Amino acid sequence: MKRRRSPYDAIDPAQLIARDWLALSRSRLANERTLLAYIRTAVALAGLGAIVAKWFEHDAALAAAIVMVVAGVLTALFGVLRFATEERRLRPLERRAENDDHPGPG
Numbered sequence: 001m002k003r004r005r006s007p008y009d010a011i012d013p014a015q016l017i018a019r020d021w022l023a024l025s026r027s028r029l030a031n032e033r034t035l036l037a038y039i040r041t042a043v044a045l046a047g048l049g050a051i052v053a054k055w056f057e058h059d060a061a062l063a064a065a066i067v068m069v070v071a072g073v074l075t076a077l078f079g080v081l082r083f084a085t086e087e088r089r090l091r092p093l094e095r096r097a098e099n100d101d102h103p104g105p106g
Contacts, residue, residue, distance in 0.1 A: 024090065031086045038079020046072030 049068030052061055 028087075028090055031083060031090070035079050035083040038075055038082070042072040042076035042079065044072070045069070045075060 046069045049065040049072065052068065053065035056062075056065075
């Protein structure tokens with residue numbers, strides 16, 4: 001399977017200045033914050049589903065609890081996949097900078 005081209009493939013790391021490296025760092029931190037927001041939402045959904053299942057004993061409440069737990073798991077999976085996709089898009093630039101013996105960020 002051929003790798004999809006990243007918009008960062010056309011960028012030459014040797015031409016980057018400090019502002020560009022800081023922008024890359026901000027993008028990576030934003031990606032991590034977004035992952036944490038997905039995980040927080042997933043835990044809240046799954047926790048609410050568990051509470052509904054424990055406190056209410058109606059069939060409709062049990063069905064709603066199952067839906068909430070499944071939605072929480074799916075939210076977590078989606079967040080992890082999104083995080084991994086964005087990380088893959090950002091990594092080639094840093095990898096090429098390391099291979100070019102460019103100081104890069106840090």
